[in-house]
Amino acid sequence: MTAPVPLPQGPYTPRATPLELPAGGAPLTSRTVYSAAHVVADPYTDTGPGGPAAVDWESTLAFRRHLWSHGLGVAEAMDTAQRGMGLDWSGAAELIRRSGAEARAVGGRIACGVGTDQLPSSSTPTLAEVTSAYEEQLTLAEANGVQPILMASRALARAARGPEDYLAVYAHLLRQSGEPVILHWLGPMFDPALEGYWGSADLDEATDTFLKVIAEHPDKVDGIKISLLDAAREIDVRRRLPSGVRCYTGDDFHYPELIAGDEQGFSHALLGIFDPLGPLAAHAVRVLDTGDVEGFRALLDPTVELSRHLFQPPTRFYKTGVVLLAWLAGHQDHFTMVGGLQSARSLPHLAKAYQLADGLGLFPDPELAAHRMRTLLEVQGGTR
Numbered sequence: 001m002t003a004p005v006p007l008p009q010g011p012y013t014p015r016a017t018p019l020e021l022p023a024g025g026a027p028l029t030s031r032t033v034y035s036a037a038h039v040v041a042d043p044y045t046d047t048g049p050g051g052p053a054a055v056d057w058e059s060t061l062a063f064r065r066h067l068w069s070h071g072l073g074v075a076e077a078m079d080t081a082q083r084g085m086g087l088d089w090s091g092a093a094e095l096i097r098r099s100g101a102e103a104r105a106v107g108g109r110i111a112c113g114v115g116t117d118q119l120p121s122s123s124t125p126t127l128a129e130v131t132s133a134y135e136e137q138l139t140l141a142e143a144n145g146v147q148p149i150l151m152a153s154r155a156l157a158r159a160a161r162g163p164e165d166y167l168a169v170y171a172h173l174l175r176q177s178g179e180p181v182i183l184h185w186l187g188p189m190f191d192p193a194l195e196g197y198w199g200s201a202d203l204d205e206a207t208d209t210f211l212k213v214i215a216e217h218p219d220k221v222d223g224i225k226i227s228l229l230d231a232a233r234e235i236d237v238r239r240r241l242p243s244g245v246r247c248y249t250g251d252d253f254h255y256p257e258l259i260a261g262d263e264q265g266f267s268h269a270l271l272g273i274f275d276p277l278g279p280l281a282a283h284a285v286r287v288l289d290t291g292d293v294e295g296f297r298a299l300l301d302p303t304v305e306l307s308r309h310l311f312q313p314p315t316r317f318y319k320t321g322v323v324l325l326a327w328l329a330g331h332q333d334h335f336t337m338v339g340g341l342q343s344a345r346s347l348p349h350l351a352k353a354y355q356l357a358d359g360l361g362l363f364p365d366p367e368l369a370a371h372r373m374r375t376l377l378e379v380q381g382g383t384r
Contacts, residue, residue, distance in 0.1 A: 002014045002016060002366060002367055002370050003370075005354075005370050005373050005374055005377070006374070006377060007351040007352075007354070007355060007373075007377070008347060008348045008351050008377075008381070009348065009351065009352065009355075012355050012358075014358050014366045014367075014369065014370045015358055015359065015361060015366055016366065017361070017366065018361045018362070018363055018364050018365070018366060019280065019360065019361025019362065020361075021279050021280065021283045022283060024069065024070070024071075025070070025071060025282065025283065025286050026071075026286065026289075027071055028071050028072075028282065028285045028286065028289065029289045030285070030288055030289045031259060031266070031268050031269060031285050031288065031289075032073065032109075032223075032246065032248070032268040032269075033071075033072055033073060033268065033269045033270075033274065033281065033282070033285055034072065034073040034074065034075040034109070034111060034248065034269065034270040034271070034274070035067050035072045035073070035074060035075065035271065035272075035274035035275050035278055035281070036075040036078045036079070036080035036081070036270060036271060036272045036274070036275060037063060037064055037067060037074050037075070037076065037080060037081060037275055038063070038080050038081055038082070038275055038319060038322050038323050038326060039053070039055050039060050039081045039082060039087060039091075039095065039338060040055065040056045040059035040060045040063065040323075040326075040331075040332045041053070041054060041055065041056060041334075041336045041337050041338045042054040042055060042056040043056075043334050043336040049339075049340065052088065052090060052091060053082075053086055053087045053088060053091040053338040053339070054338065055087075055091060055094075055095070055338065056332070057098060059331075059332050059333075060095070060098075061098060061099065061102050062331070063326065063331050063332070064076075064099055064102060064103075064108070065102070065106060065108075066278065066331065067108075067275075067278050068103070068106055068107075068108035068109075070278055070279050070282040070283075071282045071286075072109075072274065072278055072281070072282050073108070073109030073110060073111065074099065074103070074108060074109070074110050074111075075110075075111050075112075075113070075149065075270050076095060076096060076099045076100075076110055076111065076112040076113065076146065077092040077095050077096050077099075077112050077113040078113045078149065078151070078184075078272075079113075079186065079190060079191070079272070079316070079319075080272040080275060080319060080322060081095065081113075082319055082337065082338055082339065082341065083113055083115070083117065083151075084115075084117050084154070084191070085316065085319070085339060085341065086337065086338035086339025086340075086341055087338055087339075088117065088118075089115075089117045089118040089137070091338075092113070092117070093137075093140055096112045096140060096141060096144055096146060097140075097144055099112070099146075100112070100144035100145055100146045101144070103145075103146070104145060110146050110147070111146060111147040111148070111149050111182055111270075112141050112144075112146040112147070112148065112149060113149050113151045113184070114134065114137040114138050114141050114148045114149060114150055114151060114181075115133075115134070115137060115150075115151040115152075115153055116130055116133035116134055116137070116153040116154070116155040116156065117154070117155075118133055118136065118137075119133050119155045121154065121155075124158045124159055125155050125158070125159050126159060127156075127159050127160070127165055127168070127169060129155075129159075130153060130155050130156045130159050130169060131169050131172055131173070133153075133155065134150070134153070134169070134173050135173070135176060138150075138173065138176065138177060142177070142178050142179070147179065147180075147181070147182065147222065148177060148179075148181045148182070149181065149182040149183075149184050149225065149270075150170070150173060150181050150182070150183050150184060151184045151186065152184055152185060152186040152191070152194050152197050154191070154193040154194065156169060157193060157194055157195070157196065157197055158193075160199060162199045162200075163198060163199030163200065163205070163209040164199070165199065166197075166198050166199050166209055166213070167209065167212060167213060167216075170183075170213045170217075171213070171216065171217065174213075174217040174220040174221070175217075175220070177220055179222075180219070180220050180221055180222035181220065181221065181222060182221075182222055182223050182224065182225055182248065182270070183210075183213070183214065183221060183223075183224045183225070184224075184225045184227070184250075185197065185198070185210055185224065185225070185226050185227065185228065186227045186250075187227055187228040187229065187230075189228075189229060189313070189315040189316075190227055190315055190316050191316060192316075198210050203228075203230075203233065207233065207236075207237060210224075210237070211237065211240055211241075214241065214242060214245060215242060218242040218244065218245055221245050222245070222246060223245055223246030223247060223248050223268065224237070224241070224245065224246070224247055224248065225248040225249075225250045225270045226247065226248075226249065226250055226251070227250030227251070228250075228251070229251055229252070229253050229254075229311075229315075230251070231251060231253070231254035231257065231258060234247065234249060234251055234254075234258060234267065235258070235262075238265055238267060239264055239265065246268050247265075247267045247268065248267065248268045248269060248270040249267035249268070249269050249270070249271065250270055250271060250272075252271060252272060252273045252307045252308075252310075252311045252318070253304070253307065253308055253311065254304075255269060255271055255273065255300070255304075255307070256296070256297055256300040256301050256303075256304065257297075259285075259288070259296075259300075260288070260293050260296060260297060269281075272311075272318060272319075272322060273303070273306075273307040273310065273311070273322075275322050275326070276306075276310075276322055276325040276326065276329070276357065276362060277303055277307075277362070280299065280300075280303065280360070280362065281300070283299065284296050284299040284300045287299060302360060303360060305356060306353070306356040306357055306360060309321070309349075309352055309353060309356055310322065310353060312349075317341070317344040317345055319337070319341060319344075320337065320341055320342060320344045320345040320350070321345060321349070321350065321353045323335065323337050323341075323342065324342075324345075324350050324353060324354070325353065325354075325357050325362065327372060328354060328357070328363055328368075328369040328372050328373060329362065329363050329364060329369065330363075330364060330365055330368055330369075335372075335376065347376075347377070347380050347381050350376070351373070351377070354369070354373045357369075358370075
C-alpha cells in the first residue's frame with residue numbers, strides 16, 4: 001500500500017490503482033468535444049519575467065497526441081495555453097503552426113484561438129488596428145488548416161464605444177473568414193479586462209448584441225463557446241441560436257448537465273477541465289453516444305468538485321492546477337509554467353487538487369503521483 005502523503009489538511013492515503021477505462025474507442029458521435037490544452041514550459045531556457053515564453057515543443061505536442069488518441073479535439077492557443085498570461089502572440093503563432101501540422105499528421109480535430117494580442121496593452125488602439133490584428137491571426141490560422149476560434153479581445157474591449165463597434169468588427173471578420181468560425185465569449189471571471197464585452201456590463205444587453213452578430217451571419221458561425229459559468233444563461237442562448245449553429249459549453253462548473261442537455265437541446269463542449277479529464281471525458285461521451293444519459297452523468301458528475309476547486313476565484317489561475325495534474329499524471333517531467341505561473345496557487349490549494357484527482361483515479365500511476373506530490377510539499381513547504 002502506498003504510504004500516506006502529508007497534505008496540509010492532514011495525512012492522505014492515495015488509492016492503489018487508477019480508474020480503469022477502455023483503451024481507445026470509437027469516434028465520438030453525439031457531441032463534438034474539444035479539450036483546451038495547456039502548454040509545457042521548457043524549464044532550462046534562461047528567460048525572465050516578461051520575457052518570451054520558453055516552450056518544450058515535443059512535450060507540448062505529445063500531450064496533444066494523448067488527447068487525440070482518446071478521440072477528443074484540441075482547442076489550441078486558448079486561455080488554457082496561457083494565452084495572454086505568459087504566452088504571447090509569437091509563441092501562440094508557433095504553437096498554431098506546430099499543432100496544425102501535428103493534427104494533419106495524426107488526423108486529429110483542431111481549432112485555434114484567433115485574437116489581437118500582438119497589439120500593445122499600454123495604449124488604446126483604433127478599431128481599424130483591432131480589425132487588422134484579428135485579420136493577421138485569422139490569416140495564419142486558415143493558412144495552417146485549422147478552424148478559427150474568434151476569441152474575445154482585450155484591445156477591442158478598450159477601443160469599442162458601444163455595441164455598434166462590436167457588430168462592425170465581427171461582421172467584417174466573418175465576411176473575411178473562408179470557413180465557419182467558433183465565436184468565444186469569455187467572461188471577466190476568466191479575464192477581468194473583458195468586463196463589459198459586447199458593449200455593455202448588463203448581460204441581457206450583451207447577450208442581445210452577441211446573438212445579433214450570429215443572426216446576421218449564421219452561415220459563417222459553426223458555433224459559439226460561452227464561458228460565463230452561468231448555466232441558465234447558456235441554456236437561454238442555446239435555445240435562441242439559429243438552426244445549425246452549435247453551442248459549445250465553456251462552463252467548467254455545470255458541464256455534465258449542459259452536455260447531457262434537455263428536451264430542447266444540448267451543448268457540445270470546449271472545456272479547460274477536459275485537459276486533466278481527457279480519457280474519462282471521452283469515455284463518458286461514448287457512453288452518452290449509446291443513449292445512456294444516466295451512465296454519462298454517473299461518470300462526469302463526480303468530477304465537478306475537482307473542476308470547481310481548480311476554477312475557484314481568481315478563476316483565471318485555474319491553469320496552475322491543470323499543469324500540476326499533468327505533471328502528477330506523468331505527462332511532463334516538471335511543474336514549471338511559462339511566466340512562472342506555477343506560483344499562482346497556494347500549496348493547500350494544490351494539495352487539495354491532488355487529493356480530489358487521486359480520489360477520481362485520474363493518475364495512471366498513483367505511486368508516481370504520490371511521490372511527486374510529496375516532493376512538491378517538501379520543496380515548497382519544508383518538513384513539518
